[in-house]
Amino acid sequence: MPKTDYDEFAEAYSADNEVNLLNGHYERPAMVSLAGEVSGRRVLDVGCGSGPLMAALRDKGAIVSGFDLSASMLELAHRRLGEDADLTVADLAKPLPYDDAAFDDVVGSLVLHYLKDWTEPLAELRRVLKPGGRLILSLNHPFVYTALNPDGEYFDIAEFSFDAEHAGRTVVYTIWHRPLQAMSDAFTAAGFRISVISEPPISVDTPPELRPPNMLHPARFISFVFFVLEAC
Numbered sequence: 001m002p003k004t005d006y007d008e009f010a011e012a013y014s015a016d017n018e019v020n021l022l023n024g025h026y027e028r029p030a031m032v033s034l035a036g037e038v039s040g041r042r043v044l045d046v047g048c049g050s051g052p053l054m055a056a057l058r059d060k061g062a063i064v065s066g067f068d069l070s071a072s073m074l075e076l077a078h079r080r081l082g083e084d085a086d087l088t089v090a091d092l093a094k095p096l097p098y099d100d101a102a103f104d105d106v107v108g109s110l111v112l113h114y115l116k117d118w119t120e121p122l123a124e125l126r127r128v129l130k131p132g133g134r135l136i137l138s139l140n141h142p143f144v145y146t147a148l149n150p151d152g153e154y155f156d157i158a159e160f161s162f163d164a165e166h167a168g169r170t171v172v173y174t175i176w177h178r179p180l181q182a183m184s185d186a187f188t189a190a191g192f193r194i195s196v197i198s199e200p201p202i203s204v205d206t207p208p209e210l211r212p213p214n215m216l217h218p219a220r221f222i223s224f225v226f227f228v229l230e231a232c
Contacts, residue, residue: 010072
């Protein structure tokens with residue numbers, strides 16, 4: 001599982017996640033939009049962190065469950081969602097503590113790219129989904145690897161690290177790059193059909209001071225890529 005240990009900076013990450021450009025005004029609004037109408041649907045949040053996506057989907061009527069490797073993150077999620085929230089410490093790299101076909105949808109925000117091998121994790125996510133259920137994912141855009149590593153080879157599957165700042169604290173993230181075709185092949189091999197690939201704009205309510213000054217397009221930049229997959 002990830003070398004990035006969220007227990008070490010859970011409070012700082014959670015506070016920044018609420019309001020920053022990448023999470024608060026780009027990734028999370030895009031995930032909520034892709035999920036669409038979820039009222040009455042059972043939704044599992046993979047790597048749920050402190051629960052902001054779970055809260056947004058619950059507000060839209062979803063019946064939400066979530067798991068994360070970080071116990072500190074789940075403490076924050078309980079504060080947000082209530083002590084009776086269905087939250088579990090679990091590892092995506094290991095068998096998941098859920099029944100077969102337990103969920104209508106699974107959402108995974110910026111989590112799968114922490115793993116080198118997607119075979120078993122995707123098999124587990126397919127197992128817990130009902131036939132025809134959706135797996136909605138956000139991942140580091142493969143373009144980012146070559147942008148940050150000019151000597152890197154796009155078609156490799158390669159581990160790399162980068163720094164990010166959360167509430168004044170610098171954190172080193174270590175994730176795995178894979179090209180778009182490797183992503184597609186892994187999804188297909190696990191029994192999913194790609195229904196949507198999205199490179200969305202930032203949220204329309206993004207404050208002017210958060211918009212990158214060098215954006216070539218007034219609402220778009222490349223950071224993440226989003227998928228909606230259907231369980232075959």
